[in-house]
Amino acid sequence: MKEIVSIQFGKDQGPLYLQLYNHIKRLIVDKTFEIGDKLPPIRKVASQLQVNTVTVVSAYKLLEQNDYVYAKKGSGTYVADIKEVEEYMESQRELESSIHQNAENPKDVAGIALMTGGHIHIEKDSINFASATPTPAFFPVEDFKQVLMQVLDRDGGKAFGYDESNGYGALRAAIVSWLKTDYQIESHAQNIQIISGAQQGIDIIAKAFVNPGDYVLVENPTYTGAVAVFKSRGAKVVGVPIQRDGIDMEKLEKYIRIYRPKLIYTMPHYQNPTTFCYSDDKKVDLLKLVKDKKIYIIEDDFMSDLNFEKKYRTKTLKSMDQYHKVLYIKSFSKVLMPGIRLGFLAAPLMLFKQIMQAKHTSDIASSGLIQRAFHLYLKKGFWNKHLMHMKEVYYSRYVEIMKLLLEVEKMGGDVCKANGGLNIWVKLPEGVSGTALYQRCLEKKVLIVPGKIFYVGENKAQDNYIRLSYAATDIQQIKVGINKLCNCIQMLQNQDESDVYYSPLI
Template sequence: MKFLLNKYLMNLNRGKIKYLVIEEHIKKLIDKSNIKDGEKLPSIRKLAQFLGVNNITIVNAYKRLQSEGYALQKMGSGTYAKKRDINRNLNREYSRVLKKIFSSEIRCYIDFTGETSSGEFFQINLFKDVLNEVLDRDGSSALIYQEPLGYEGLRKSISDIFWNNSVNAENILIVSGAQQGIDVVSKSILNTNDTVIVEKPTYSGALSVFKSRKAEIVEIPVEKNGVDVDKIEKILQKNNVKCFYTMSYFQNPSGISYNDDKKRRILRLAEIYDFYIIEDDYLSELIYDSNIKYNSFKSLDQCDRVIYIKSFSKIFLPGIRIGYLIPPRKFRENIQNSKINTDIATSSLMQRALDLYIRKGMWKDYISELNVKYKDIYIYTEMCISKYLGDKVDFIKPGGGLHFYLRIKENIQIDSISLFREAIGRGVLITPGSLYYKNPLEGKRYFKIGFSHVNKEDIENGIKILNELMI
């Protein structure tokens, strides 16, 4: 039969509910384009006879396909395959799977989806002492008093410790993590149909925000040391671009970092063509390669063209949800007002605790310790990838951060979406690359492995399982 529906399908899946087996098989055929979008499915009677099941079984299978967006019934004509919006549906599927697993079953899985540092390395007793000191010092003010721009002490600490007082504390805005920072900035500066340049691939959360603002999104492929600057200039010559969103260190997901030459060239273009750079400074604290030097776009900015966003949640405790942004003077008031309209203020107690933690030197000690521990895990993960997947994937060595981005070689049949689904059945969680592209089909050969929440034994076992699945 044209649709590759094997009449031995039921025999191969004894013990399973028949209509679910048929539904899953047809879904796979549609996802792989063996059944084309809009192609008519076999009639209920014809398919039932071919598979040796009753008509009700096929009716139930087709109903489920319709409910999940894989089929469309036309009255008097039949049932037709429907190609889903891969990115939207994959996002939902990915989120649904992780929510279910993280709520009750995560201990049963090897989790390569982590994007934050592990709480296992955090010295919680030290932080408890800091919290108690803040409560003793500030009393109820620590819980009640709110400052719309953020706790003044924390803003001064950020200015002093992280920027050597080169940034005025009054120009620092505390936000609830990088995601809120991107959202606040977008609401402040983007209008419908404004053009935004992003890296390809890029952080899916940023793509979602820009889409919600109905912006025109233009992708520029990332190279070894950042995006192709010549391609950016060609776009700038033909389009009125509002901003360029970038992750300057260990980009999510590609893992690349910009060299200073590309940063300076992009900053010059921003001045010439009058656009702004939204810099999401992602995990730049975790540098393992001594050849990588830290200079943010913001630190090199001489013309006030960078909107700098930094999250403490990725590297610190995700649950505290604290980050900050530094806006250009032109947008300062708009961005501050947008933040206030979003949630009035970020947790006062946690801001005060983080401020004291930084002032006491604990932050510096914690980051130093984290670098030592994660460098060791990074090296081990790289070794396992090379050993077990070396003939099946290509990858760059990011030299820092908490993940690797792998490209499945052309001679391997499985794509990353199928690998994601099959790996779940073997107790392994990965992130398919399709989530990071405007056109998800461009990411089907890529997947991300994060090593922040996995011990060495599980890293090796998980990569061995992926090797077995990649045929």
């Protein structure tokens, strides 16, 4: 049996057990001790090194907890297969990187990973139709750098202090006038809460208004990140079908009667994942429906700006909200860049105290530096300049991908023509499963999201849809990717037929 020798305990190098742990760890990593080797018995080590047995026990325990060794009952402690540990770590890293690539929908890829048994490899040369996050190449780095510098020169230390609890005052004022001119939304600086992205907006609203056992209605299918928030507050989440012109009003009325929900979570523009938009009539109906009830509506407006029809100005639900029922969340991620971690919440004044408190207990305040920089960014007209640019980029991709997807329609599929946003919702030809297609595409290094994971309620989930995002794919990738996608669909169709052919007729 190998022995643990030549350890020099240092006085100032921490507790003995920790020094011993590190020493043995090194012996394992150096392969002095190899996989399957038995560590010497505790008493022996203690007497050899003249330390207490507790020290050795602690060191061994720590080695075990960090997966360097494993204990066999009644036999002893053995060196584990570190490679296995390293592989585990590696797979964790991969899972992480795949999650962050689609991080605005953290649950999307996590959900896929779950569905497919936890193994998901995004290879570097993959074509990624799963990510709804714009490519870094389009981030307005130079403009943002300019405003950052200006803020630091102008404000010095103040840029790193605390701003007002609901956000930097000048930014809130700028947002108020921007909301008025660009969105016809009437607001006050007093009911704008700056948030660290849309996800935090949903989280704060849930924290402020949702108690365990409360019901929350959501569109079905919907953004899984919102569902996760409501569930984490102990809410019961019920899905209401979404139709081409908005939420199913009949079902909504019924569910309101049955469940008496506190909140309704909506994305009226280019809904995620369906890309459906509410008609103005439906917006009016929705507001009327809740006006005398103790129900609030969350309008998650993450891309009403990305509207390709130039003449048509999208009316937000909030702009029509004469009853003070809408909590309006705006994220800048999809237009600008996700890493800015900034957005805002416009809420009825009477709800504001609770929102401010929820923000406080969450993280006190959003970065003052970023707020000040974004204020200048807005003021200098950089936002509108960048928005115009991104609309052009996305529009050209949209045109390309829609042209190519005609092929899927020829095969019997149905493609929703959103004319805005950055997602496409595809109904697959009959008999083709979104999950199976996802797997097939993955093998061809094309990443898509099966529609199934967006559904609330197991029995409601439909597996004949997929969501394609064109935020992270250029025209060339779109050409190659959709071509591969079509091949995969065809293969599944043929296989289906052959399955039918070969399967015993009952």
